[in-house]
Amino acid sequence: MSYFRVxxxxxxxxxxxxxxxxxxSDALHALGFSGVRDARIGRFIVLEMEASDAMDADxxxxxxxxxxLANPVTEDFEIEGVHVIExxxxx
Amino acid sequence: MSYFRVxxxxxxxxxxxxxxxxxxSDALHALGFSGVRDARIGRFIVLEMEASDAMDADxxxxxxxxxxLANPVTEDFEIEGVHVIExxxxx
Numbered sequence: 001m002s003y004f005r006v007x008x009x010x011x012x013x014x015x016x017x018x019x020x021x022x023x024x025s026d027a028l029h030a031l032g033f034s035g036v037r038d039a040r041i042g043r044f045i046v047l048e049m050e051a052s053d054a055m056d057a058d059x060x061x062x063x064x065x066x067x068x069l070a071n072p073v074t075e076d077f078e079i080e081g082v083h084v085i086e087x088x089x090x091x
Numbered sequence: 092m093s094y095f096r097v098x099x100x101x102x103x104x105x106x107x108x109x110x111x112x113x114x115x116s117d118a119l120h121a122l123g124f125s126g127v128r129d130a131r132i133g134r135f136i137v138l139e140m141e142a143s144d145a146m147d148a149d150x151x152x153x154x155x156x157x158x159x160l161a162n163p164v165t166e167d168f169e170i171e172g173v174h175v176i177e178x179x180x181x182x
Contacts, residue, residue, distance in 0.1 A: 001126075003128075009135050010135070011135065011137070024136070024159070024160070027159055028155055028159060031155075031158060031159060033140075033151060033154075033155055035092075035140045035141040035142055035151065036138055036139075036140045036155075037094075037139045037140055037141065038138070038139040039136060039137070039138050039139075040136070040137045041134060041135075041136055042134070042135040042136070042137070043132060043133070043134060043135060044100050044101070044102065044132075044133040044134060044135035045115070045130060045131070045132055045133070046102070046130070046131045046133070047127055047129070047130050048127075048128045048129040048130075049124075049126045049127045049128055050126040050128065051126055060124060060126065063124075064119055064122075064124055064127075067122060068115070068118055068119060068122060069115070
């Protein structure tokens with residue numbers, strides 16, 4: 001088994017209303033950042049996990065997103081990167 | 092003026108307790124994902140904005156993070172990328 005760090009983006013699906021993004025966009029305008037046209041707010045999740053290899057880590061994380069981390073109706077997820085954590089081999 | 096898409100990661104500062112991450116980690120264990128050792132939950136923000144150039148966009152977003160988007164006591168931010176949106180030049 002090796003030790004991996006996996007970064008995940010979870011974002012509101014395009015075309016759906018993102019009320020949190022609208023609130024942030026309005027607040028930025030109120031602070032004087034008038035160039036902002038759109039803001040979308042998602043989650044950024046970093047997992048540290050054991051897996052036999054990077055493909056296994058990727059497949060596990062995909063299942064985690066489908067079963068818990070992302071809302072399949074309103075959100076899309078993207079696995080941004082699977083990196084081995086050096087020097088952290090576990091048995 | 093050009094039109095830019097800027098992606099931002101905002102993460103709980105290393106060493107601080109991340110209760111949301113702890114809850115997600117526990118829930119993943121309960122679902123049978125026993126390999127997970129740590130989960131940290133941050134925000135992923137995508138802004139679309141006008142700016143004169145990429146450096147100006149980056150500087151504006153840095154200010155937005157300091158003034159509104161990130162909590163300077165508990166969070167770190169990282170500007171992940173500043174990309175021109177092609178074909179969207181504005182005057």
